[in-house]
Amino acid sequence: MTAALVCGAVVFPGLFFSFRKILKHTWTEWSDADVVSVSERLVSAVHASLATAAGVMVVSSCRDVMTDSHWLVNSFVLFGAPYMVFDIYAMYLSHYHTERTRGGSRAPSGHSLHTVRAFLRRGWMLVLHHVALLLVFMPITLCFRRGLGDFFIGCLFTTELSTPFVSIGKILIQLRLDDSKLHRINGLIVLLTFFTCRILLFPFMYWMYGRQFGIPLHRVAFHLPLQCNVGNLVLLAPQVYWFILLLKKAQRLYLRQRRQQGDKDRMKAD
Template identity: 80%
Template sequence: MLTALLCGAVVFPGLFFSFRKGLRDTFTHWSEADVVCVSERLVSAIHASLATAAGVTVVASCNDVMTDSHWLVNWFVLFGAPYMAFDIFAMYLSHYHTQRVRGHSSSLSGHSLQTVKAFLSKDWMLVLHHLALLLIFMPITLFFRRGLGDFFIGCLFTTEFSTPFVSVGKILIQLGLDDTRLHRINGVIILWSFFTCRILLFPFMYWMYGRQFGVPLHRVAFHLPLHCNVGNLAILAPQVYWFILLLRKAKRLYLRQSRGGGDGTGQKTD
């Protein structure tokens, strides 16, 4: 399993710095903020695609939702852990360079405790999400499950399905294509995939559990330990919050385009 951890520690930072150099050389008119932001989005899209593929593989291979296991679960958790840690750093870099472009004094003076505080104040929920996956989700998956529930871990991997479309939306904005049909179509896909794989996923998991054990969907929660329900609620709550943000951005986009303007739905949700 150490191999998976080392692979992740090499692959994701390597991709980020490779994209950063390639974009800087290709789009010479872009600011460093543009380069860093798009590089971070590209790596995010790659990680999310791999997570979705791993999740689908695990879910498809598990007939018993509680006892069937798949080697890919623990392997991918370890492989993805360095990404979660590195993405916090990449998000900070994106924030830092964006503030420098906007002329904020705290960033113009260089990296400091003040710039870190400003970043944490702005993106505290995303940082908390990443840290929770590293410090809570990973130990539970690796050490405390007693080999049970690989099916449900695979389902949680698939929540990343919407992330590549969110990244594509941000990149389209960066390329000046935010007032195109492609961007509008991508926005619809974001809303559909986010709602399906990050919100409807939870009643689906409860339904699958109930189907196996002969429990009606509305009674499943009462058959599960309290910590399982609380854990699911803790994961679901930020998804609902981010979905509301996406709906608001989509509404603003629609209103602006109906008036002949342009906007984007580039809010990062993972």
């Protein structure tokens, strides 16, 4: 178990600094903000891909949703813990360099408590998400489950399926390809994977539990302890919020492209 923790503490910072060095030499015209932002997104995509693969392996291996166990569950939780800590630092670093690149009177002259507070105000939800995974999800998974429910932990790992595509979208914007067909296709994949693996996943887990114990889906919640239902609602709520934000962003992009196409058509007509 300690080996998994140490491995994560080496792999994710190592990937970040490697990506940062490679990008700085490859895209010489990029600012530090561009390099740090893309590096952070690439590491996020790597972690999410590994989490999804681990989740699929666990889910496909567990026949009994309550009692079957898989060694990957605890190992990957420990392996991913250093990523959560490091990603908060990487997000802060991205915020810091972005504000410096923008300039202006509010641009930070150096690292300070003020820049940390500004970062926390702007990205408080993502930081809270990472901290909750470390201080709540990890102890529950490692210490309080009594070896039960590996199937459901595997399901939660698969929620990361949409993250690589979110990262790809951000990188395409960085490459000024936000008006490309590739970006539009990637956006549709983001919406589909996010809705499937972060929202539909919860009724799927209830359905699997009900199927094993012969309980109709609409009655499953009444057969579970209150803390299980509350915990699922706490996990589901931010996913619904983020999905609404994604839908609004997709709508803005669609309307902007329609306006641009309309302007082009008018210019041709003139």
